[in-house]
Amino acid sequence: MEQSRRTRPRALPPGWYPEDPDEVRSLVQRWTSDSPRPEAFSAISPHAGWYFSGELAAMAVASLRRCDTVAVVAGHLSASASILIAEEDAYETVMGPIEADSPLASSLADEIMEAGFHPPLPDRATDNGVEVLLPLVAALHPGAKALWLRCPPNYTARELGAALMRAAVDAGRTIAVLGSTDLTHYGPAYGFEPAGRGAKAELWALGVNDKAFVDALVDMNPTALIDIAVSRHAACSGGAAAAALCFAIEAGGTEILILGRSSSLDKHQDSSFVGYCAAAFR
Numbered sequence: 001m002e003q004s005r006r007t008r009p010r011a012l013p014p015g016w017y018p019e020d021p022d023e024v025r026s027l028v029q030r031w032t033s034d035s036p037r038p039e040a041f042s043a044i045s046p047h048a049g050w051y052f053s054g055e056l057a058a059m060a061v062a063s064l065r066r067c068d069t070v071a072v073v074a075g076h077l078s079a080s081a082s083i084l085i086a087e088e089d090a091y092e093t094v095m096g097p098i099e100a101d102s103p104l105a106s107s108l109a110d111e112i113m114e115a116g117f118h119p120p121l122p123d124r125a126t127d128n129g130v131e132v133l134l135p136l137v138a139a140l141h142p143g144a145k146a147l148w149l150r151c152p153p154n155y156t157a158r159e160l161g162a163a164l165m166r167a168a169v170d171a172g173r174t175i176a177v178l179g180s181t182d183l184t185h186y187g188p189a190y191g192f193e194p195a196g197r198g199a200k201a202e203l204w205a206l207g208v209n210d211k212a213f214v215d216a217l218v219d220m221n222p223t224a225l226i227d228i229a230v231s232r233h234a235a236c237s238g239g240a241a242a243a244a245l246c247f248a249i250e251a252g253g254t255e256i257l258i259l260g261r262s263s264s265l266d267k268h269q270d271s272s273f274v275g276y277c278a279a280a281f282r
Contacts, residue, residue, distance in 0.1 A: 038063050038282045039237040041176065062140050069174075075129060078150055098145065184213075186202075256280065
């Protein structure tokens, strides 16, 4: 008997992104109409609610090359965690379901095991890092399949990026990778206030701490990227960014475009705030 298909339902509450497909299309058109298409192998995208970082996220997704499958890699994991993957056959979005690339997922697990690492474990948790980006993938890459992955900020991030490249070759796929991460989470809401509060804190978080992470992106240095993310609390999902970078390097990428930077303070002044960055590797 054929196994019944499983679709991963949407789990984020209303407010993270529009509920109306026409509104999604309108926003995406507005956010990306003047954006160059660098045909990137991979990109880095923020993953806050669209009110705060939707425009940067759309720019990142729009930068990706035409492909059969978009692998969206998020994080929100400890350094001791394992790579996680959604096991469903499709992912529900406001734009309609996106098919999961199951053959690519199988090939990826084989590649990771052959490299001596534990294969991805099932991801059954609710996490905004992938879900908030899927409507953008559906709108900007219609017909493409997807992979839902999460990666910890440790050495496995480098292997995941390389394994995705090998798996794509094995499965006969052209893929692009989207690394999903926000930058410094600063203030009392996050229990992180090394520079106090006020203008001095904002300058340090955005101009020093976030900049250190962005500089590592520009240098295309995955080891520094992970170290800065963890030791300086400069990104919530540094492993995802490192995996996207490593995939680009394996694919032949040699340069990065910083598509834009912002923070939640641009929308709402508060003692707690988050930094955002969109970048494309080509």
